[in-house]
Amino acid sequence: MDKDFSRREFIKISSAGLGGLALSNPVFNWLKGETMVPGVLPGTYKRVPTYCEVCFWKCAGWAHVNDQGEIWKLTGNHEDPHCNGRLCPRGTGGVGMYYDEDRLKTPxxxxxxxxxxxxxxxxxxxxxxxxxxxxxxxxxxxxxxxxxxxxxxxxxxxxxxxxxxxxxxxxxAPSYAQCRGPREVAFFSTYGEGIGSPERVDIRDTDCLVLIGSHIGENMHNGQVQEMSDAIDKGATIITVDPRFSTAASKSKHWLPIKPATDMALLLSWINVIINNEWYDKKYVEKYTFGFDELKEHVKNFTPEWAYGITTIKPHIIRKTAKVMANAAPSVIIHPGRHVTWYGDDTQRLRAVAILNALLGSWGRRGGFYNPEKRNVAKLKLPKYPKPSxxxxxxxxxxxxxxxxxxxxxxxxxxxxxxxxxxxxxxxxxxxxxxxxxxxxxxxxxxxxxxxxxxxxxxxxxxxxxxxxxxxxxxxxxxxxxxxxxxxAHREPxxxxxxxxxxxxxxxxxxxxxxxxxxxxxxxxxxxxxxxxxxxxxxxxxxxxxxxxxxxxxxxxxFDREFDDVYPLENLDDYEFNTNTGKIELYSTAMEDEGYDPLPTYTPHEEPPEGFYRLNYGRAPMHTFSRTANNPNLTDLMDENSVWINPKVAKEWDLANGQKIWLENQDGIVTSFPIKVRVTERIRWDSVYMVHGFGHTDKRMKRAYGKGASDSELITQTKIDPVMGGTGMRVNFVTFLTEAPIKGAV
Amino acid sequence: MRYAMAIDTKKCVGCSDCVVACQTENNVPIGYCRDWVIEATTGTYPDLSLEFRSERCNHCSNAPCVRCCPTEASHVVNGGIVLVDHNECIGCKACIESCPYDARFVHPEGYVDKCTFCIHRVEKGENPACVNVCPTKCMYFGDTDDSNSEISKILKKRKWKTLIPEAGTDPNIYYLI
Structure with missing residues (x-):
């Protein structure tokens, strides 16, 4: 075992090896020659408020600056519910964005x-x-x-x-049609309200958190990562559905290693089990929802046995996990995720998520979905904007x-x-x-x-x-x-x-x-x-x-809340939803009116051809998209991505850990740069995984240029969501090239 | 008084925030680090387990680095914190050889450097920067000689391990398992 714990392994994940180049922040050169007495740093420091721009979570924090106008460090604001005084690695390393010598300098x-x-x-x-x-x-x-x-x-x-x-x-903003748009539309169609950011999920107080392809902990959505940790402390059950043994999966009591692209079948069978066993919240469903009978009829054939053939998740596991959710209800969250543009039927998949939450009565309840409140600052008094034609x-x-x-x-x-x-x-x-x-x-x-x-x-x-x-x-x-x-918008504005x-x-x-x-x-x-x-x-x-x-x-x-309704449905109080029927629409009239399926259905998605593997992509906790790819502090933690390959597949292709290969997709597109193989049991044999945001082709970013490969180059196919135009991107397949492709060859 | 750290592997997500917070707090040059994160996977798909561990100097109660230092640059201060006096260090690297945890490195300015438990913060009653920043709150710092401290309580309540106990160094970093 001890060999796994060597510093070499650390270099692989944190990449800050001792052999590395000493690249001291230029500003701290004044420290050179002075004795580093711990705790005694030259200069007087003040702190200046900021909120982070390294990702969209926008944690409030402090920049600690000395009297020469040099930034020492960034720390979180203790009062801020986005971060509770703790910035994530990207926020802490945000100082590297300022010191990056490759910045754009002039128009x-x-x-x-x-x-x-x-x-x-x-x-x-x-x-x-x-x-x-x-x-x-x-x-x-x-x-x-x-x-x-x-x-x-x-x-x-x-x-x-x-x-x-x-x-x-x-x-x-690409954050809609390339990311969370389907989720917002699905929840609007069901509850008359979206999820928003930070997500209105009451993870802190939940008894059961269900993650479907959502890799909290690798996506470093700060407050949410913190609350998942709180939930672990309190003994909450985590259920993770993912073809990859994600960090979140490793923290889960139940990991469902699903066949990629089949989540909808699992969701429908969970709905089937919960309705057929009468494990749903009867009072809540009766009082607040519309279309229960239609839903019941719709899902009657979506049994766990049916879903097993599609998802490879065994029927007794589907039943058991449905029971775990029902036992925790209403303190349960079937998490709507964030980046959900996967297969083109994403709004419908998120509708299934919304419906499942409604059956368990988690919307508007403690440990489920809270009701966020915000305090708008005054609008500027501006002339009216011209009306576009x-x-x-x-x-x-x-x-x-x-x-x-x-x-x-x-x-x-x-x-x-x-x-x-x-x-x-x-x-x-x-x-x-x-x-x-x-x-x-x-x-x-x-x-x-x-x-x-x-x-x-x-x-x-x-x-x-x-x-x-x-x-x-x-x-x-x-x-x-x-x-x-x-x-x-949060529990408090x-x-x-x-x-x-x-x-x-x-x-x-x-x-x-x-x-x-x-x-x-x-x-x-x-x-x-x-x-x-x-x-x-x-x-x-x-x-x-x-x-x-x-x-x-x-x-x-x-600010204080104006209304005491963090959990407005806790006691089955009267509530009118902002939908056509004023109810939670299990059966969506808005979807029906526009000619879309009012209830979600399962559609099989294309499978990888022989010798190809589905390309899944995601996040690493120390990077945000490609935005951080050249940040000196964060490249120090991770400077390139790798392609995760199951050992069985690696054996078949004779690939070794650390070997550099090129990825070629179904359209013959090859990555600009090679990528290191990571042979790992943490991935299924039918898919590969890589972290998004690497393989930069612009030489002006010296630390990022040519480091790893870009998943975006391989995403040449999309499946468009007919409901809202989201671009499903997990529909691309890749194979491996062990030798450099010849430039210009057909 | 005996300062120690307990790190909950059940909560750690391996994000390396502890590494970058240490770097900025202590002006550790880019390319070097005083703490680091280990990922260890065991099992075969789909029967797997995964452990992340934030590692650093163990501030051993029986520290080989202190014993082997020819100039007494490596020394122990109040609370058992092991430090290196940069002015006394001649960069002979004997301590690096002696450390079973590979926790020390030669700073580009020539002296040996490593985790100080952020003594400059601890002296002011604050936690080390890594403990303070951790988004999962998986790190606990305190005095294990005080049975009422949070760390003493958690070490009583939870199962834990230390790294390479067979080296006999009596380490003070505990991993909750």
Whole structure:
């Protein structure tokens, strides 16, 4: 056993080996030559409030800065329910985002020099003038609606305001159609409310947590990871459904190693068992739900024996786990997950999840789903936004009718001109999302980009997407800027402030300033009535009884709930749901009205061809998408991904642990770089797994370039969710190449 | 007084937050670390178990590194914390050879470095940075000589193991199993 515990193993997972290069943060060079007496660090330190931008969880914390304006460390805000004083590894390592020497440093404009396209360093004025001219031209020729904003992160709010004022409603984030959209639509259809972020799951107090492909602990959604740990302490039962022995599976009493792409069959048979054995919450179902009889009739043939043939999960395990859930009810959570765009029937699968929760009476109950509350800060008094005459939806008549947000993939598709459509997009502003690896089908994304008259990319790092921009605007990191107040819905409403800990490095600027400067050039200055963001924030905060000064001291403020309804259905109180029937719709009238199945059904999904394996992908706790791929602190923990392969498969292919191979998908697409094999029992024999966000092809990111392989390159097929346009991405299959593919070979 | 750490393997998810928090707290240069995470899988699909362990200097009660240090740079302070005096260290690496836990390394500035239990924080009544940051709250720090401390109570209540007990070093990092 002891050999497993060697430092070598550590290098593999944490990657911070002793042989590594000494790459001290430049700021701490002043420490050199001084005696490191533990606890005595030079300088006087103060703490500046922030909320984290490394992922979407937005934990409130503190940047500890010395009097020379150097950041020492980041810590969590103890009052904040998102983090409870404990940042995750990415948040703790967020300081690396600031110190990353490969950051974008100055505005760039694409120019042709001697017949070659090159980037020329530009002044901010030149960059803004260029963008404003192009935007006006597109608006004159095609309408302002033909400019779209793709964003993931805080900057999107500022550019969004500018773009709405300009006349375009086409503002999108890949976090919808490439991530959690199906979940929101499914829960809206069932309960008249979505799940939101942070998820309204009462994991802290649950007796039974059921995870379906949701790898909490590897996805480091901070508050949720913390609550799962609390639940383990309290003796909660965890049931994990995953073809991979995930970290969460290893913490589970019941791990169901399901055949990939068959989750729907398991869910339907659980519903069947719970109804047939009358294990459902009768009073709750009678009082709150609509369509129980139709559901009962619908699932009558979905027995555990039926599901066994599909899922490979034995019938007695299906019955036993259904009983465990029923015994815990209503303190049970069938977790809706977060990244759920898998197979194209995802809204329906999440409907099954929503229905199962309703049968067990967990919605609105302690240990199930709580009712979050938020306290909005005052809306700015702005002129009315112009009414757009067209939207992205016009490109998809009679499709995706329940999508309630814009589809990033839809706008991308609607950028490629077709004969039938006269409203193709002509301009993109892209902020904080590397669309080359965020959107599926990268060749399609590149084709769309080629059709644009204007492409502006705003980022902190030279991500691949920046290489396709006409203008690149270097955004300063979250540690160097103000942003909108974080307004979050939780058990208690909270607001949090992000203030700059240090001045922007290089010639980088905050998104708020960029949006305002652009608005000035587009005659939209009335939409940015304040001279500085500080003034705007102070005004907003004063409307809710706080101020910028107060928030700078406390960072995060909690408010009392206006209503005492964290668990509104705890005592079977009367409640009207925001659905057509006013009830929890087991049978969805909204789906029926739009021509979709009102009850979820099982559809078999395509299986891997001979010699191919389903490509599953996911997260590592120390990285967020590709955003962190070059962060010195986080690459120190993990600098490349590996492909997980079952030992039986590895033997068949004669693959060894650590061997570098290339992955080729069903369409003959091969990864740009090789990836290390990880032979592990933790994965089924019919699928492989890799962490998303690696295999960067942009040499300007020195630590990330060529490290591992990109799953996105292999996602050349999608199955589109007809209900809301989500792109199911777990429909790709890969095989192994042990020798380097010859470039240009057919 | 005997400072010790107990780490709950049932809760640890192996996220390495302890590693990066230690790095920033103590200005450990990038490429080096004073603590690290081990992942150990046993069994055959689907009968598997998985253990994550955050490891570091065991601040042994019978520390070979202290005994073998020719300059007394490696020394024990109040509460049993093993430290290295950087000014006294000549970088001979005898301590690195003697440590069964591979917990020490040569800092790029030439001296031997390792976990200090964040003594600068402990002296102020705070927990070490790794304990303080852990999102799963799987780490407990305290005085095992005080039977009323949280760590003493949890070590009484739970099953635990130490690493390489046969080395006879009397380690002070406990893993709850």
């Amino acid at each position: 760039l404009i694409r120019r042709i020099v001697n017949g070659k396209q090159v980037y020329r360093e530009a002044s901010w004025n030149e960059a803004f003038d260029y963008i404003a001219d192009k935007m006006k031209k597109i608006a004159d020729e095609h309408g302002p609606e033909c400019i779209a904003l793709f964003s993931h992160g805080s900057g999107g709010k500022h550019f969004g305001r500018m773009l709405k004022a300009f006349g375009s409603p086409n503002i999108t 067209k939207t992205w939806r016009d490109a998809f008549p009679e499709q995706y009718k329940l999508a309630h947000l814009a589809l990033a993939s839809g706008i991308c598709d609607a950028t490629i001109p077709t004969a039938e459509r006269d409203c193709s997009f002509k301009g993109w502003i892209v902020n904080g999302t590397n669309l080359i690896s965020t959107l599926p089908k990268p060749a399609n994304t590149l084709k769309a980009i080629q059709s644009l008259d204007l492409m502006v990319v705003v980022d902190t790092m030279p991500m691949e997407i920046t290489g396709y921009a006409d203008v690149v605007l270097p955004e300063c990191t979250y540690l160097e800027r103000y942003d909108n107040i974080r307004v979050s 909270t607001i949090a402030l992000r203030a700059p800990a240090v001045a922007p490095m290089y010639n980088s600027k905050p998104a708020w300033w960029m949006a305002k400067e652009l608005a000035n050039r587009l005659n939209l200055q009335d939409y940015f009535p304040f001279a500085t963001e500080e003034e705007e924030l102070d005004w907003q905060l004063k409307q809710v009884g706080s101020s910028l000064d107060e928030m700078k001291k406390i960072g995060m403020k909690k």
